[in-house]
Amino acid sequence: MTAGATIKSDAKIERCAKMAGEVAYTVALALNEYFDGTWTPPVWKHSSEVEHCVSCHGPDTAKQRARKWNQQGHMDCVMCHTDHTKLMTSETTMSETTKDPGTEALRQHWGKQLADIDLEVARQAMLCDIPLNDRSLALRILDNDATVCGKSNPKAFEKLRALLTMHMSVRHKAIDSMGRDEALALIEETLSGLRHRLGLPDKKSS
Numbered sequence: 001m002t003a004g005a006t007i008k009s010d011a012k013i014e015r016c017a018k019m020a021g022e023v024a025y026t027v028a029l030a031l032n033e034y035f036d037g038t039w040t041p042p043v044w045k046h047s048s049e050v051e052h053c054v055s056c057h058g059p060d061t062a063k064q065r066a067r068k069w070n071q072q073g074h075m076d077c078v079m080c081h082t083d084h085t086k087l088m089t090s091e092t093t094m095s096e097t098t099k100d101p102g103t104e105a106l107r108q109h110w111g112k113q114l115a116d117i118d119l120e121v122a123r124q125a126m127l128c129d130i131p132l133n134d135r136s137l138a139l140r141i142l143d144n145d146a147t148v149c150g151k152s153n154p155k156a157f158e159k160l161r162a163l164l165t166m167h168m169s170v171r172h173k174a175i176d177s178m179g180r181d182e183a184l185a186l187i188e189e190t191l192s193g194l195r196h197r198l199g200l201p202d203k204k205s206s
Contacts (some may be wrong), residue, residue, distance in 0.1 A: 053077040107186055110174040114190045117170060121163045122194060127156035133195075138164055 006012065024184055033039035046053075125132055129150030130141070137148045146157055174183040 029199070037160075050077045106178050107182075110170065110178065111186055111190055113170050114167070114174070114187060116196070117163055117167050118190060118194050119197075121160060121167065124156045124160035124163060127151075128153045128160060129158075142168075 024145060030039060122132055128148075130137060132147055141149050141157075141161055144161065146152075146154075149157060169181070174186065177183075178186070
């Protein structure tokens with residue numbers, strides 16, 4: 001993308017061919033060393049830029065595995081994620097900074113996650129014919145009460161439950177990092193935008 005090459009361009013085809021060739025070459029070397037008895041499994045070492053990320057999100061501990069937070073990829077985190085530690089100054093702590101209501105980076109980070117999840121929630125709810133303007137039904141869905149469905153669609157209902165669980169998880173993380181008032185305001189702003197997009201009344205249900 002950065003080079004402006006299209007998926008069928010010569011540059012793209014050449015790059016893919018080189019990558020495939022390099023993978024085959026590396027695998028052949030490893031197999032030769034393995035059968036020669038000289039092979040040593042490579043150990044990934046993260047860069048200094050993401051060392052602080054891996055110290056929290058990467059340890060292979062029981063706690064991390066239980067929370068499914070264990071990061072197993074070998075890419076630099078900041079290629080996709082905002083480095084929230086860069087928001088700190090020498091006079092502030094991480095907790096003080098991440099709870100700053102004016103932190104635009106955090107608003108964008110959590111806002112995008114919530115918007116993506118909630119849009120998919122709306123799609124699955126429509127497939128199940130569940131009223132989108134009645135939030136009280138969310139608890140019944142989480143309790144696996146399929147009687148809320150106006151139309152039977154077990155696959156969509158199962159996905160809807162998983163998405164609502166994900167929404168609650170992101171909600172709690174947003175509150176922890178931004179502070180309750182700012183996070184709830186962001187959540188309501190996100191839901192208001194979704195209601196407007198779907199043509200629903202822009203107000204909360206009792």
